[in-house]
């Protein structure tokens with residue numbers, strides 16, 4: 001019998017790529033998403049890319065905080081596990097609207113956990129973030145580093161991690177894997193799925209992409225005086241397909257072991273500067289990315305990259321793709337869908 005997985009936030013960037021992998025891996029998948037930061041077109045594309053497996057996907061437009069709707073769903077389907085992506089993720093917005101973030105991310109997660117517990121579904125993979133390392137004193141970041149959030153978004157991740165650890169302490173039937181993603185970029189190699197942020201992008205890669213397709217005139221580089229190879233900030237960019245594979249590996253771990261509540265970094269272990277990323281993108285796209293060198297962005301860390309040892313050892317997972325492939329696939333998606341899923345020019 002195929003295992004049944006509930007994916008919250010499955011219409012979003014990382015969720016949609018992961019749902020595709022799950023379908024191709026033979027899982028039955030139910031997605032819930034309120035489409036606040038995504039499009040149902042992403043779900044349609046997943047179904048098409050999954051071919052014969054596409055019929056194993058069910059989508060419901062549900063808000064995580066709608067407890068009766070969640071209860072109805074769990075009453076109708078015995079889920080074997082939940083992958084929980086749903087949440088708001090814009091750091092700057094979280095500073096402006098902290099209650100929105102606490103309400104959506106924390107109340108949403110508590111509601112989900114309550115319903116899971118009530119229906120005896122106690123296997124969970126949760127999207128945490130490298131943001132819980134704050135400004136790390138050293139690199140690479142290992143899972144044992146002290147945790148420190150520097151904004152409300154980061155605090156929602158930190159609190160949810162703690163809630164999960166508490167739940168496990170209270171009831172050892174729970175099996176929970178907390179995945180700390182570093183900087184997810186890239187797109188499905190088909191060019192048919194990718195990131196489609198609403199409004200002005202906060203993150204580097206979507207911004208570079210919009211400059212390359214002519215939607216914005218230049219990239220503002222935040223800080224050129226960091227103590228790094230070229231003065232710009234260094235991050236651990238990871239291909240979204242590798243990240244999706246990491247979720248399959250985590251799910252497998254939940255099914256094959258008696259793991260309790262564990263945390264794993266999902267990164268490549270390699271640091272790349274802003275200018276290196278721009279250079280790689282220019283090579284992949286053949287486009288010039290005009291730059292405006294500016295001051296540091298408040299709250300930014302200097303260098304962040306992952307220790308990948310624990311995930312390699314326990315999950316038997318390792319990222320395969322490098323910066324060149326990330327930029328190639330990002331550009332393939334961008335050039336075919338310059339206005340994301342909603343564009344009249346989108347490939348179909």
Ligand code: NAD
Pocket residue numbers: 008009010011012013014015032033034035036037038039062063064065084085086087088089104108127128129130181182183184
């Ligand atoms: P995304 O915005 O593309 O996807 C999140 C999805 O959740 C969206 O489709 C949104 O509509 C949905 N959602 C939000 N609140 C909801 C609610 N209350 N009920 C139902 N659906 C809701 O973001 P993503 O990049 O795919 O990120 C997925 C998860 O990974 C998030 O939890 C995010 O915080 C985390 N994460 C992302 C990154 C990153 O840089 N992309 C890094 C680390 C962690």
Ligand code: WQD
Pocket residue numbers: 089091128129130131182183184202203204205207219220221222223232233234235274297300
């Ligand atoms: C990367 C580098 C910027 C935009 C954020 C969240 C983190 C996680 C991943 C969810 C930095 C520089 C950026 C631009 C720039 N998300 N930059 N010009 O800040 O590492 O992490 O996304 O959990 O929580 O904080 O990613 O892509 O915003 O920035 O120069 O227009 O690019 O200063 O050095 P970051 P990012």
